[in-house]
Amino acid sequence: MARSFIAELATSGHTVPVRACVYESNPPVWLFPSIGEYPLYDDFxxxxxxxxxxxxxxxxxxxxxxxxxxxxxxxxxxxxxxxxxxxxxxxxxxxxxxxxxxxxxxxxxxxxxxxxxxxxxxxxxxxxxxxxxxxxxxxxxxxxxGTLGGSEGAGAVLRDARERLVKPGGVFIPHRSVTTAVALDLTSAAAGELPSFPLFTFRYVEQVFASVGRPFDLRVCLVGLQDDPQTQERSYVSDTAEVEPLEFNGELRPEGVDRAELTFTRRGRFHGLALGMRLWVAEGDEPLDSLVQPSSWTPVYAPLSEAGLPVRPGDRFEFQFTTAMSDDGVHPDYALTGKLRRDVGPAVPLRWSSAHHQHGFRSTPFYRSLFPET
Missing domain, CATH: 3.40.50.150 (Vaccinia Virus protein VP39)
Structure with missing residues (x-):
């Protein structure tokens, strides 16, 4: 279990309330900021x-x-x-x-x-x-x-390396990556708790805010989904789709629009997507898969519905996934628009966006809950 409470982050000379947690036993899924995009690597x-x-x-x-x-x-x-x-x-x-x-x-x-x-x-x-x-x-x-295939700039950086720094026909390691998506029942994933930031993560959230110069709706990772097959079975309620293909030993196109569809495989509530990546380190390898394998890459949460939309097997989520380069020319901005189609009722439009250094803060119910105004 985890005890949740509201704490304060220090950023840009003032404080920001944040939903935090302290573990008591058997911690559920919890949040960690996606830090590699900025980059903020330390010994941990x-x-x-x-x-x-x-x-x-x-x-x-x-x-x-x-x-x-x-x-x-x-x-x-x-x-x-x-x-x-x-x-x-x-x-x-x-x-x-x-x-x-x-x-x-x-x-x-x-x-x-x-x-x-x-x-x-x-x-x-x-x-x-x-x-x-x-x-x-x-x-x-x-x-x-990155936590998403190209989120740390692999597409733009390695395209530049191929054009300027590596001989024609030179070998690239890794060989290929894709971003992956699966529908998520967050209530099941977090055992009824709202996922929160443990106290030790505060310094990383503060550093991400400082790197951009202001608080914003930063990408958050869900830690714990990979560790237990039972958690995955309970939390993942659809098949998996692939978007953002990056061919490092081929024609590399880091910007683009991909269309995909998820089919729900079990009953649950559809809160959003767990986004991960598959990585082929060398040609012919089996891919690493951050949605299902314990890994230092952890799935990103793309919130779509605060309350969760009821779904059952056979329902579909059709979506368009857009990758566009931010104004720094390296790190991508992501956007997703789609429709949940169920046997009963009209299609439900849903959307998510996550820019590398976007201006929005508390722009969706998820982030208003994560960073509550007091």
Missing amino acids: AYGQMLKDELRMSRYAEAVRRYAPGRTVLDIGTGQDAVWALAAARAGARHVWAVEVIPKSAQIAREAIEQAGFADRITVVEGLSTEIELADPVDMCVSEII
Whole structure:
């Protein structure tokens, strides 16, 4: 169980009320802000990535397969320079490790020097879209897949890398991603509780607000859905649809409109969508699936109905999913419009939008409940 209450966040010189929780036992599903888009990685976030055994093993296998004898670009190397070091150990001729966070770049340099690879790995501080290399490389490895496939800018960043920094026909790791969607019964997911922010997450919410310069309706992840098949069976009330395909080793189009349909498979209340991603790290691999596998990638909640709309097997949700580049040229803005079609009654129009640094705050019932005005 969790005890919920209203607390206060500190942001931009004033406070914002927020729905918070403290665990007592058997915590239900709870909220965590989607932070990789900004980026706000710290030791905790890096640690969660490194503990993700399936993610790490798939990347390690792909790097061992493709790095020997090649020049390599590692975009978003992080403070541990994990894949830059893995590529060098696998026999890469040289690695350029790009990192935009200055502190992480410095720690990465120290880790590389300590490992004895300072002569074969060059840390480049900055955005990959703004750097230049003397010669294009043979291979690019990156871990900039977001909670939604392209939310951290993978589409725009890797399209730029293909055009400027990687040789024609060069290898990209990962190989492909899609964003996934499943209808969610939030009452079942959270065991009757409204999901809330645990106290330790406050600093991340505050940092996301600070990075944009104001409070806004930030993307929130639902933590706990992946951990228990029974929770998934109780909470996911439809089949799964795929949108936002990103072909990193093909023609990469990060903007677009995808049409999809979900068919409800069990009775419940339709509150919104759990949005995740499937990632093929290398061609021929089985995909990683953040909706159903325990992972450091956690599903994003797209709220559509505060009370939840009753559904039963055979009902359908038809929707259009739009990905458009924000004004920073890197991070996408998302929008969804659709209709719930049931055997009885008219179709119900539903919509959701989530921009990278949108102006709206408390713009929907979900966010007015999450950040209540006192």
